[in-house]
Amino acid sequence: MAKVVVLGAGLGGTLMAYEMKAELGAGDQLTVIGQGPRYHFVPSNPWVAAGWRDRDEVEIDIAAVMARKGIAYLSQGAARVHPGQNRVELTDGASIDYDYLILATGPDLAFDEIPGLGPDGFTQSICHIDHAEKANAALDVFMQNPGPVVIGAVQGASCFGPAYEFAMILDTEFRKRKIRDRVPMTFVTSEPYIGHLGLDGVGDTKGLLESEMRNRHIKWITNARVHHVEQGKMVVEEVGEDGQVKKTSDLPFGFAMMLPAFRGVAAVRGLEGLTNPRGFVIVDKKQRNAAYPNIFAVGVGVAIPPVGPTPVPVGVPKTGFMIESMVTATAQNVAALIHGREPSAEGSLNAVCLADFGDGGVAFVAEPQIPPRNVNWSAEGKWVHLAKVAFEKYFIRKIQKGTSEPFYERWIMEGLGIKRLKQAR
Numbered sequence: 001m002a003k004v005v006v007l008g009a010g011l012g013g014t015l016m017a018y019e020m021k022a023e024l025g026a027g028d029q030l031t032v033i034g035q036g037p038r039y040h041f042v043p044s045n046p047w048v049a050a051g052w053r054d055r056d057e058v059e060i061d062i063a064a065v066m067a068r069k070g071i072a073y074l075s076q077g078a079a080r081v082h083p084g085q086n087r088v089e090l091t092d093g094a095s096i097d098y099d100y101l102i103l104a105t106g107p108d109l110a111f112d113e114i115p116g117l118g119p120d121g122f123t124q125s126i127c128h129i130d131h132a133e134k135a136n137a138a139l140d141v142f143m144q145n146p147g148p149v150v151i152g153a154v155q156g157a158s159c160f161g162p163a164y165e166f167a168m169i170l171d172t173e174f175r176k177r178k179i180r181d182r183v184p185m186t187f188v189t190s191e192p193y194i195g196h197l198g199l200d201g202v203g204d205t206k207g208l209l210e211s212e213m214r215n216r217h218i219k220w221i222t223n224a225r226v227h228h229v230e231q232g233k234m235v236v237e238e239v240g241e242d243g244q245v246k247k248t249s250d251l252p253f254g255f256a257m258m259l260p261a262f263r264g265v266a267a268v269r270g271l272e273g274l275t276n277p278r279g280f281v282i283v284d285k286k287q288r289n290a291a292y293p294n295i296f297a298v299g300v301g302v303a304i305p306p307v308g309p310t311p312v313p314v315g316v317p318k319t320g321f322m323i324e325s326m327v328t329a330t331a332q333n334v335a336a337l338i339h340g341r342e343p344s345a346e347g348s349l350n351a352v353c354l355a356d357f358g359d360g361g362v363a364f365v366a367e368p369q370i371p372p373r374n375v376n377w378s379a380e381g382k383w384v385h386l387a388k389v390a391f392e393k394y395f396i397r398k399i400q401k402g403t404s405e406p407f408y409e410r411w412i413m414e415g416l417g418i419k420r421l422k423q424a425r
Contacts, residue, residue, distance in 0.1 A: 001027040002338045005088060005098040006197025007267070009062055009080055011042060011320060012299030014102035015327045016072055018404040020102070023335035030095060033088065035077040036064035040129040041396055043320070043388075046166040046356070048132035049139065049257070055129060058392070060400055069402045078105075078267040083274055083292040085365065088267075091171045102335050103281050104327075105295040107262035109270070114154060116229030117258060123229055124257040126162055135257060139170075146179045147254030150234055152188035152225045156261030158315025160189065160197045160334075161355050163259050164209060164362075171216045172358030182345050186251060187213065187220040188236055188258070190312040194220055198317045199351065200307045200371055202364040203378030208360065212380070221249070223311045226258065234258075239311045264301055286343045287330040296334060298326035307370055321352035322369060350375075356388040363387070 004024065009032050017032045024030055039062035040055070047053040066073040080089045081103075085245035087095050091422050109127055111118030119125050124135035142149075151159050151167040166188050176178040190196070194213065213220055227235040227248070234256060238247040263269065264279020273291030275281055280303035282289060287302070289295045300323075304316045322345070325347035333343030351366040360382030367375035 001029065003029045003097060003099045004031070004102065004334060005096060005100070006032045006102045006104055006345065007081070007088060008032075008104035008106055008299070008301075009039060009073070010104070010106045010299070012106065012301075012323045012327060014039055014062060014399060015324060016102055016104050016298055017066065018402055019327050019331040020334065021069055021071055022404040023331045024338070027071070028338065031072040031098075033074045033076075033078050033090070033096070034062065035075070035397055037061060037073075037075045039399060041212035041392060041399075042127075042129075043162075044392055045129060045132040046124040046162055046169050048128045048167065049124070049131060049135040049305075049359075050169050051136050051139065052169070052173075055133060058396065059129065060396065062228065065400060065402045079272075080266075081268050081271065083271060083295060086294070087269055100337065101336065102294045102330055103268060103301055104280060104299050105265045105267065105297065105301045105357065107300045107337045108265045108279070110156070110261045110263050113156070113261060114226050117154065117226065119258060121229055122231050122256070123234075124255070125260070126257060127159075127259065133312060139255060142255040143179070145254065146174075146182040148184045148186070148252050148257040150186050150188055150251050150253040150258070152186075152221075152224070152257075153190060153259040154261060155190045155224075156313045157190055157259050157261055158198050159259055159317050160191060161317065161319075161353055163187070163189065163257075165219060165355050165357065166257055168212065168216065168360075170318065171218065185216075187218055188224045188226070188234070188251070189220070189222055190224055190310075190314050191222055191308045192312075192314070193222055196310075196314065198307070198314050199369060202366045203376050204349065205364055205378050208378060208380050212357065212362070225312050227255070229258075234245060241311055243311055243385070244311050261313075262300060266419060268301075278303075280304075285346045286309075286333050287326055287347065288333065290344060294337075296330045299323045302326065303394070311355050316369070317351070319351045319353050319369075322347070325349060354384055354388045354391065356385050359385060361385045361388060 039060045044058040056398045097174045125131035153163045195209040223239045227239045234251045237245045240246040269279030281297035287296045329345040329347040332345040351369040355362045362380045364378035
């Protein structure tokens with residue numbers, strides 16, 4: 001009998017639990033450690049922040065789903081992993097032992113690295129549904145007295161798509177309310193150019209996104225480093241190719257949303273051999289850690305090097321399609337070890353993304369995610385918005401059912417997704 005523990009119950013952890021359950025035998029035990037009993041669909045957070053979705057539309061009682069599937073679910077969260085003891089210490093002081101541990105923790109949000117950043121400071125966030133609700137409340141206040149808006153992603157960020165989405169969604173919302181003429185908008189990003197996305201671009205994302213911003217009268221600052229944030233003011237340094245600050249700007253704002261840098265969660269950060277200096281888990285192509293071969297990792301918490309040097313640090317995103325690929329490989333590899341075989345499965349690590357812009361959008365496919373690529377494609381149109389809305393409903397329904405089928409691959413690449421919608425434009 002094998003004891004398998006999945007640490008994390010977000011997108012990666014939930015998918016991991018479903019696929020791992022399908023691979024285990026009747027005598028094996030599967031336990032998931034989450035933070036609270038609820039799951040929320042993170043890609044919907046820009047809509048929640050804009051007031052286009054309510055929390056109950058995108059949130060699920062994941063503890064109940066896990067119970068139906070015969071998966072033990074612990075909602076108190078983890079305080080520390082003790083890999084030398086094959087043990088996870090929980091926040092209430094209890095511990096759980098494991099034969100195999102799969103880390104699907106997601107990131108820790110490093111707001112504290114920049115003074116004044118984040119929901120406890122002077123900017124909003126859409127990284128968590130709690131943040132998105134707080135951003136929506138701040139937006140309601142802002143609507144009564146419109147002014148400048150700053151949206152973007154700070155130095156070290158590795159998730160840029162939601163920042164672009166939220167900027168365009170807000171532009172759409174402001175135009176609907178007929179206040180767009182009173183809202184100067186600036187997009188601030190650590191990327192070396194618009195549409196870099198942490199991937200050195202995909203297809204013509206540079207041209208597509210620059211054109212979209214020009215059409216929507218959104219100014220931008222690239223190679224940007226946020227020095228600090230005050231009430232109503234963001235101090236931004238523009239960095240040259242030589243790494244030196246070439247300009248400092250004081251950007252006024254009535255509303256601001258900046259995505260933070262990510263780092264590994266406290267439960268694993270600083271564990272030599274398991275994580276890198278930022279706390280991300282070091283794995284091989286089979287999602288396995290070399291120092292602790294019974295530990296695997298999937299999702300945003302995995303260490304992936306940047307695509308190349310940039311004047312301001314830029315991380316690599318982990319899209320849902322990539323995470324699903326990691327999950328499938330990990331489930332197969334842990335099952336192989338349980339049955340006395342060597343792991344052989346490897347994730348494809350391709351990137352597929354639907355970025356909704358409220359009344360349109362941009363889609364891209366990068367196979368593999370890191371250049372050079374076999375597929376390097378991007379496109380725009382209203383069909384992307386329709387696809388994102390349809391996918392949200394599809395994905396939430398599948399999470400509720402607890403199915404282990406490959407959501408992203410089946411939906412986007414085979415079912416209702418990009419290929420079919422692109423043909424129907």
